[in-house]
Amino acid sequence: MKRLFYCSILLAGMTLVSGCDGMKSKSTQTPFEQLDTEHSRRDTTVYGLCGAESTMNRLQLITDNGDTLSLDTYEANEQNKVFGNFSVGDRMAVLLNSDSTAARQVVNISVLLGDWVMDNPLDGGSKVGISLKDGGVAESINETTLAYKSWHLNNGRLEVVVARDEEGDFEETEVYDLLFLGPDSLAYQEGTTLYEYNRPHHNPEDDMVFSPDEDDVSDAFLY
Numbered sequence: 089m090k091r092l093f094y095c096s097i098l099l100a101g102m103t104l105v106s107g108c109d110g111m112k113s114k115s116t117q118t119p120f121e122q123l124d125t126e127h128s129r130r131d132t133t134v135y136g137l138c139g140a141e142s143t144m145n146r147l148q149l150i151t152d153n154g155d156t157l158s159l160d161t162y163e164a165n166e167q168n169k170v171f172g173n174f175s176v177g178d179r180m181a182v183l184l185n186s187d188s189t190a191a192r193q194v195v196n197i198s199v200l201l202g203d204w205v206m207d208n209p210l211d212g213g214s215k216v217g218i219s220l221k222d223g224g225v226a227e228s229i230n231e232t233t234l235a236y237k238s239w240h241l242n243n244g245r246l247e248v249v250v251a252r253d254e255e256g257d258f259e260e261t262e263v264y265d266l267l268f269l270g271p272d273s274l275a276y277q278e279g280t281t282l283y284e285y286n287r288p289h290h291n292p293e294d295d296m297v298f299s300p301d302e303d304d305v306s307d308a309f310l311y
Contacts, residue, residue: 131242135197138178147174147191149182160190169244171269172196181241193244195266204274204285205229217285218248229288246276 136157139148145162159182164170172195174180179197184190205217208230217229218236226236226248237249237259246264264276264283274285 132183133241133243134182134184136180136182138174138176138180140176142174142176147180147182147194149180149191157184157188159184159188161194162190164191164194168268169193171266172199183244195241195244196269197241199269199271200274203229203288205288206283206285215288217288 134149134151134157136149136151139150139156141148141158145160145165147157147159147161149157149159151157161170169192171193172178174194174196178199181195181197182191183193185192201220201222203217203219205215208214208216214230216231219227219229220239221227224238224240226239228234228236232253234250234252237251239246239248241247242263244266246266248262248264249259250262251259262278264278266276267282268275272287276283
C-alpha cells in the first residue's frame with residue numbers, strides 16, 4: 089500500500105515537472121518569434137546623395153546622417169539591382185551588405201520621381217499612370233476608380249498607398265518589386281502582374297502660340 093502511495097506521488101511529480109518544462113519552452117519561443125517578425129519588417133534602406141568620387145562600379149554615398157560610404161556596386165550591377173544608374177548629386181536609396189562595404193541594391197530616386205504612364209488596359213486608347221513626387225506624395229494620372237496617396241521604398245520594394253472608389257475611404261498598400269528603371273522607362277511587378285510605364289510624350293504643338301503675320305496685322309488695322 090505504501091509502495092503504491094509513493095509511486096503515485098512520484099508520478100504526479102514527474103507530470104508537474106514535465107508541465108513546467110512545456111510552459112517554460114512555450115514562453116521562451118514566443119518573444120523570439122515576435123522579434124524575428126519585427127526585424128523582417130524593419131526598413132534598412134540608407135538614403136543619401138551620390139558623391140563626386142563615384143565610378144561605374146563604385147558609389148560614393150553621402151548619407152543623410154553625414155557619413156561618407158564608398159560602396160562596391162559590381163555585384164548589384166551583375167544582378168541588375170542598380171535601378172536608374174547614378175550621377176553626382178542624385179538622390180539615392182541603397183541596401184547595404186552586412187559590413188557596409190557594398191551595395192546589394194541601388195535605386196536612383198531622382199530618376200524615379202516624376203510622371204509615369206501606360207496605355208489604359210480598359211480601352212488602350214488613353215493613358216493612365218502614377219505621379220511620384222518628392223516627399224513621398226503620389227497622385228493618379230487619368231485614373232477614375234483609384235487614387236494614389238503616397239509612396240516609399242521599404243527594403244528595396246516600392247510601396248504605394250492607394251484608395252479605391254468602390255471601397256469608400258478604405259486605403260491599402262500595394263507592394264511592387266522593381267524590375268527596371270531608366271530615364272524614360274519604369275517596370276515593376278506585383279505577384280504575377282507586370283506594370284510597364286513610360287514618360288508622357290510632350291506634344292510640341294502645345295507650346296505653339298498664335299502669332300499673326302504682318303498681312304493679318306495690317307489688315308486688322310484697316311478695319
